[in-house]
Amino acid sequence: MKYLSEYRDGDIARGLVQTIRSVTTRCWVLMEVCGGQTHTIVRYGIDELLVDSVELIHGPGCPVCVTPLAQIDRALALASRRNVIFTSFGDMLRVPGSKSDLQQVRAGGGDVRVVYSPLDALEIARSNPAREVVFFAVGFETTAPANAMAVWRAKELDVRNFSVLASHVTVLPAMAAIVESPQNRVQAFLAAGHVCTVMGWTEYEPLAEKYRVPIIVTGFEPVDLLEGILLAVRQLESGRHQVENQYRRSVKREGNLAAREMVSTVFKPVDRSWRGMGPIPASGLALREEFVAFDAELKFELQNIAVAESDRCRAGDVLRGHLKPFECPAFAGECTPESPLGAPMVSSEGACAAFYNYRRHRTADGLKR
Amino acid sequence: MCLGIPGRIVEISNEGRFPMGVVDFGGVQRDVCLAFVGDDVGVGHYVIVHVGFAISVVDEQEANRTRELLTELVRPGVVGSAAEPGINRLARKPGLL
Amino acid sequence: MSAALIRDWFLPHFANDALEQLGDAAVVDLQSGRVAISTDTFVVKPLEFPGGNIGSLAVHGTLNDLGMMGAKPRYISAGFVLEEGLSLEVLDRILHAMAAASREAGVPIVTGDTKVVERGKADGVFINTTGLGEVDAGFAPAPNLGRPDDAVIISGAIGRHGIAVIAARNELGFDVDIESDSVNLCPLVEMLRMEVGDSVHVLRDPTRGGLASSLNEIAAASRVGIELDEARIPIPEPVTATCEMLGFDPLYVANEGIMVALVDGTAATTAVAAMRAVSLGGQATVIGRATAEHSGLVTLKTRIGGSRIVAMLPGDQLPRIC
Numbered sequence: 023m024k025y026l027s028e029y030r031d032g033d034i035a036r037g038l039v040q041t042i043r044s045v046t047t048r049c050w051v052l053m054e055v056c057g058g059q060t061h062t063i064v065r066y067g068i069d070e071l072l073v074d075s076v077e078l079i080h081g082p083g084c085p086v087c088v089t090p091l092a093q094i095d096r097a098l099a100l101a102s103r104r105n106v107i108f109t110s111f112g113d114m115l116r117v118p119g120s121k122s123d124l125q126q127v128r129a130g131g132g133d134v135r136v137v138y139s140p141l142d143a144l145e146i147a148r149s150n151p152a153r154e155v156v157f158f159a160v161g162f163e164t165t166a167p168a169n170a171m172a173v174w175r176a177k178e179l180d181v182r183n184f185s186v187l188a189s190h191v192t193v194l195p196a197m198a199a200i201v202e203s204p205q206n207r208v209q210a211f212l213a214a215g216h217v218c219t220v221m222g223w224t225e226y227e228p229l230a231e232k233y234r235v236p237i238i239v240t241g242f243e244p245v246d247l248l249e250g251i252l253l254a255v256r257q258l259e260s261g262r263h264q265v266e267n268q269y270r271r272s273v274k275r276e277g278n279l280a281a282r283e284m285v286s287t288v289f290k291p292v293d294r295s296w297r298g299m300g301p302i303p304a305s306g307l308a309l310r311e312e313f314v315a316f317d318a319e320l321k322f323e324l325q326n327i328a329v330a331e332s333d334r335c336r337a338g339d340v341l342r343g344h345l346k347p348f349e350c351p352a353f354a355g356e357c358t359p360e361s362p363l364g365a366p367m368v369s370s371e372g373a374c375a376a377f378y379n380y381r382r383h384r385t386a387d388g389l390k391r
Numbered sequence: 392m393c394l395g396i397p398g399r400i401v402e403i404s405n406e407g408r409f410p411m412g413v414v415d416f417g418g419v420q421r422d423v424c425l426a427f428v429g430d431d432v433g434v435g436h437y438v439i440v441h442v443g444f445a446i447s448v449v450d451e452q453e454a455n456r457t458r459e460l461l462t463e464l465v466r467p468g469v470v471g472s473a474a475e476p477g478i479n480r481l482a483r484k485p486g487l488l
Numbered sequence: 489m490s491a492a493l494i495r496d497w498f499l500p501h502f503a504n505d506a507l508e509q510l511g512d513a514a515v516v517d518l519q520s521g522r523v524a525i526s527t528d529t530f531v532v533k534p535l536e537f538p539g540g541n542i543g544s545l546a547v548h549g550t551l552n553d554l555g556m557m558g559a560k561p562r563y564i565s566a567g568f569v570l571e572e573g574l575s576l577e578v579l580d581r582i583l584h585a586m587a588a589a590s591r592e593a594g595v596p597i598v599t600g601d602t603k604v605v606e607r608g609k610a611d612g613v614f615i616n617t618t619g620l621g622e623v624d625a626g627f628a629p630a631p632n633l634g635r636p637d638d639a640v641i642i643s644g645a646i647g648r649h650g651i652a653v654i655a656a657r658n659e660l661g662f663d664v665d666i667e668s669d670s671v672n673l674c675p676l677v678e679m680l681r682m683e684v685g686d687s688v689h690v691l692r693d694p695t696r697g698g699l700a701s702s703l704n705e706i707a708a709a710s711r712v713g714i715e716l717d718e719a720r721i722p723i724p725e726p727v728t729a730t731c732e733m734l735g736f737d738p739l740y741v742a743n744e745g746i747m748v749a750l751v752d753g754t755a756a757t758t759a760v761a762a763m764r765a766v767s768l769g770g771q772a773t774v775i776g777r778a779t780a781e782h783s784g785l786v787t788l789k790t791r792i793g794g795s796r797i798v799a800m801l802p803g804d805q806l807p808r809i810c
Contacts, residue, residue, distance in 0.1 A: 023417035023729055025397035025437055025449050028458060032719060035792035037465025058394065067794015111442070112735070138660045138733075139443025141424060164395070167427060168444045175408070216395045219439060219447045242395075244792050245461065271454040272395075272439050272447045281427040281446060370735055380796035383785055396732050416733060418726030421662040443661075 025271065029243030038248035039071050042255060046075040050258050051207045052251060053200070053343055055193060056214035057084030057371025058242050064376040066244045068251075076251055079207070079343035080376075082196050083214055085161045086113045086369035087341060088296040089189045091329040094119040097187055100156050100322060101132045107150060109143040110158040112136045116359075116368045120330040140172035140186075147176070147184035156318045159186040164216040166190055166307060167281035170288035173309065173316050185318040190307035191294055193217050194225050199302050200342060201233045208343065210236040210254040212247065215269035220285075222277030226265045234263040241269040288313055297331075297365060298338030335364035340373055347374040354382055395441040397449055398423070400434050414440055493602060497579060501587040506563075506598035514598035516563050522623040524559035526550055529616040535578060537656035539648075539667030542615055543582035545744060547589035547597075548670050549695070550619040555674040556691040556747065558628045558681065559621030564590065566600040566617050571610040582613065593672045595619070627681045629749075633689040634710030636780035639756035641749045643676055643769045644669065646699050647727035650741035655730065662733065666726045669745030676747065676768045683762035687755035693747045698740040700798045702748060703786045707778075710750070716776035716788045716798065740801045750778055 054060055060080040063069050069078045082088055098119045101108035108124070115125045115136065128134040133153075137143050140157055147155035159169040169186065176184045193214060200206060213226060218239045226237045236257035240250030250268040257264065267273055285307070294306025309317045319325060334352050339345035347353050347366070357363040359375060366372030398414035398421075409426040421443070428438060428445045438445035499508065506514040530546045540548075547564065554561045566586065570579070590597050648669040655664040673693060680688050690710065694702035699721075707714045723738050731738050745768075751759045756774055763769030786798040 023397070023725065023732070024399070025454060026417075026732070030791055032791045032793065034461045034465055038461070039793070041464060065796055066790045066792050067796055068792070071792070071794050136659075138662075139424075141443055142661065164441055164446065167446070168424075168442045171424070171426065171444070178408075216439070216441060216446065219395065244790075248792075249457075249461065270457060271450050274447075278427055278446055280429070284427070379799055382799060383782065383787075383797050394733070394735060396729075417729035418666070418724075419662050419664040419729040419733060421733075 026243065029241065029245040031245060035244050035248055038245065038252055042072055042248065042252050043075050045252070045259060046255050047259060049075060049077055050255055051077045051079060051209045052212060052254055053079040053081045053208040053210075054212040054240070054247070055081040055083040055197060056217070056242070057087070057369065057373070059083070059212060059214070059240065059247060060373050061371055061376050062242055062244060062247055064380045068244060068247060072251065076255065080340070080373040081200070081343060082296065082299060082341040083162065083193065084341075084366065084369050084371040084373075085165070085189075085191060086117055087337065087365040087372050088191055088299065089114075089117070089160050089365070090295050090297050091120060091331050092327050093187065093189045095327050095329055096319065096324045097124065097158055098122055098127055099324060099327070100187065100318065101127045101134050102130075105154055107133045107135060107146060107153050107155045108158070109135050109137045109146060109155060111160065113369055113371070114158055114160060116362070117365045118362050118368065140169050141175075144172050144176055144181065144184055147181050148179070151183055153183065155184050157184070157186045159188045159190065161190060162193055162214070162217050163221050163285070164214075164219070166285045166289060167220060167278070170284045173288050173313050174284065176316055177313060185316045185321050186309070187318040188307070188309060190289065191296060192291070192305050192307065194229070195302045195305035196296065196299070198229060199299075201229070201235060203342070205344065208235070210238070210258055212240040212250045212254065213237050215239055215241040215246070215273060218269070218273045218277065220278050220281045222275050223265050223267065223273070224275060230263050230265050236263050237265045239265070239267045239269050239273050241272070296341070298335075298341050300338075332363045337364035337366050337374075340366055347377040348381070350374070354378060395439045395446060397437050397439055400432060400436050400438060403432070403434055412445070414438065414445070416440075497576065498583060498600065498602070501583040502590070502597045502600075504596040504598065506596065507600070514563070514565070516598055518562060518620065519622050521625065524554050524557050524621040524623050525618065526553035526557075526621075527616065527618040528553060529614060531611060531614050532653065533611050534653075534656050535582065535612045537668055538652050540670040541582050541585050542613060543584075543586035544589045545668075545670050546615040546617045547586050547593070548672050548744060550617040551593055551595060552673045552693045552747070554619045554621035555677040556693055557621075557623070557630065558677070558691070559623045560678075561593065561595045561619050561621040561674060563598045563620045564595055564617055566597050566615060568600070568602040569610050569614040570602060570604045571612050572604055572607045574612050579613070589672065593674065624681070626686060627688070629688050629691045631690055631692065631706050631709040634706055634712050634750040634778050635689060635752070636712055636778055637753040638689055638712070638750040638778040639753050639759070639774050640703070640714060640716065640776040640778065641751055641756065641759055641763070641772060642699070642721065642746060642775050643673070643749070643763055644746040644771045645722040645724045645727070646694075646743055646746065647723055647731065647738040647741040649744040650698070651727050651730045653742075654734070660734070662730070664726050664730050666724065666730075669743060671745035671768060673745065673747050673768065676763060676766050679762050679766050679769070680749065680759060684751065684755045684759045687752040687759070688749055689752065690750035691747055694743050696742050697801065698738070698742055699748065700737075700739040700786065701800060703798065704800045706750065707786050708784045710778070711783045712778040712780065713782035713784070714776060714778050714786045716786065718788050718790050720773060720775045722771050722773060739798060753777070
């Protein structure tokens with residue numbers, strides 16, 4: 023596949039690994055922000071190939087993982103209602119709520135449908151005027167323009183049976199929270215390439231400056247990640263701390279202005295609590311006044327909801343990079359993808375799931391680590 | 392975070408409210424909304440698609456430049472011996488692992 | 489109703505002496521020696537897809553299950569549970585495909601059964617096929633006979649059937665140019681038997697759960713480790729592309745027209761050449777080897793030189809965005 027397969031080229035990747043090893047004089051600590059990047063790293067064994075040169079800490083960039091438990095429970099409540107068609111991205115289906123998950127609700131007769139695009143959900147609403155259609159609008163800034171467009175279009179067409187259960191989070195405040203924490207060990211960030219495709223990177227410049235951390239806007243294929251790591255360690259070795267763009271084929275400094283405009287037309291920044299990490303100021307997006315008729319939380323009066331998180335789940339520590347998944351006592355024992363304690367074991371972008379799928383033997387056999 | 396896949400625009404329609412395209416991803420085709428890249432694209436361009444929307448146009452010049460640079464980097468002789476891991480003498484692991 | 493259905497729709501497709509007698513059972517001849525028997529029930533949605541339908545799948549599937557044990561298939565039975573309201577045109581196409589598959593393989597459908605259930609109680613049609621085959625004492629591959637240093641050989645590219653079926657469901661709005669690979673693999677098995685005989689230790693067609701699941705089962709049964717080389721596994725571009733879009737791993741996607749073989753290391757080259765001589769096996773290639781280490785575990789050397797395990801997959805893969 024063009025512009026994809028080339029970035030999986032074994033020769034180039036191996037060359038980059040050698041270069042990284044040859045320029046590092048110590049082991050640096052890097053964080054890749056996005057779950058998709060974590061997935062690639064673990065799947066291709068990049069962290070093991072670079073074990074003496076960099077330590078990769080896996081960041082909280084998994085929107086499925088950080089969706090608050092209360093929001094999952096609201097989703098389950100809505101999906102169980104007889105007149106509701108509940109639409110969602112496939113990822114959310116097995117995320118555990120306090121007592122159940124969307125897949126179980128579907129098995130019990132709830133009309134839960136997986137969609138690829140929010141516009142598909144809107145189409146379902148237009149084709150089923152007698153039913154209420156709710157779309158679970160989860161995601162980072164990458165997905166916000168698409169979700170915003172669906173709401174904007176619904177308003178334009180006056181589609182009254184469509185609403186969204188919004189759970190949008192933004193990445194920069196989380197990165198700031200991580201680097202501001204007294205226990206922070208992260209010395210450089212690999213920023214999420216598709217978030218930056220939308221948002222650009224201007225907002226990272228003050229962060230790089232204030233905390234003296236290199237921030238490399240990085241793609242998702244093995245060659246992208248290796249090049250990003252190389253740019254990061256070169257900066258660290260020479261004492262620089264700038265924002266640099268590895269994902270040049272997709273990201274421009276100002277991002278995608280049309281997409282950003284759509285997002286700010288429909289959404290406004292709000293404080294948001296991240297599952298496992300607690301409240302992070304101005305880290306969420308909520309619907310603006312003019313679009314409030316499309317807010318499922320208000321429409322269905324679901325504001326107050328009591329939740330019960332597992333007390334054995336260490337997702338918060340994993341998301342903040344304080345714990346590697348295999349260091350969690352429940353990993354691959356009590357907590358598995360079939361019976362997860364928390365979201366990172368179930369989301370295909372979750373760090374726990376990545377280690378379970380690709381590295382489980384390391385702990386099971388007591389081999390290295 | 393997000394599954395953004397590059398694909399080639401094979402058809403564009405400007406008839407609806409927004410420009411829509413048919414994008415080919417290595418033999419798989421899907422309708423894609425081009426509202427966020429509208430004025431910059433034509434048939435044959437590559438775009439990055441996320442949840443049914445094109446979020447950027449692939450900068451083919453940059454992509455080619457990167458590829459040339461990287462291929463140059465791994466020419467035999469440019470980098471040191473491929474055999475040994477951990478060439479750096481002063482490596483120290485930060486505790487865990 | 490049933491008699492007319494059988495007379496007007498089934499019999500015309502499946503003409504053979506045993507079946508036409510319409511006895512309670514078919515009485516057939518088998519050579520003395522060991523007999524292999526395999527049964528499978530097919531529940532596919534949608535019933536028809538590029539490259540086949542539930543009927544051709546049902547015949548090929550049972551022929552292949554017999555072939556994987558080294559047996560030469562001789563007879564098949566077919567049982568049908570039909571949902572009331574099933575289009576007779578669709579049924580006709582299904583039966584036509586079954587008859588064609590049976591004829592092509594030289595394996596007659598000698599007995600069968602049909603039942604009709606109310607609307608909503610079956611997905612159009614469920615089909616069970618049971619096959620009988622003759623086992624040659626000198627050629628009896630089995631899942632537990634794999635040995636360290638066996639070559640792991642695949643007969644063709646992976647992922648086609650699963651993707652063709654997902655695309656045919658058309659629930660996620662994309663078109664993909666791929667056909668199911670459903671086919672009778674017995675000619676390929678026969679070629680292997682002739683050329684390398686009992687150097688073939690294990691044969692398996694990786695259906696539901698894909699290549700990954702089959703290899704895990706073999707590793708466990710044979711108590712060997714298996715190491716794969718990612719760069720050598722053939723995957724058609726549309727399969728890669730669809731898996732990228734939906735977040736699937738091609739290693740877990742169902743196949744209906746390829747087989748994986750564990751062959752003694754010394755016979756690997758001959759085995760691959762034998763398979764490639766048949767058009768079915770044109771893309772046959774060594775993709776890995778069995779090892780005495782990490783018994784029961786399947787590992788993969790990635791394109792870039794790192795490694796990962798290829799675990800058993802819990803549940804079904806789901807399309808994702810993020």
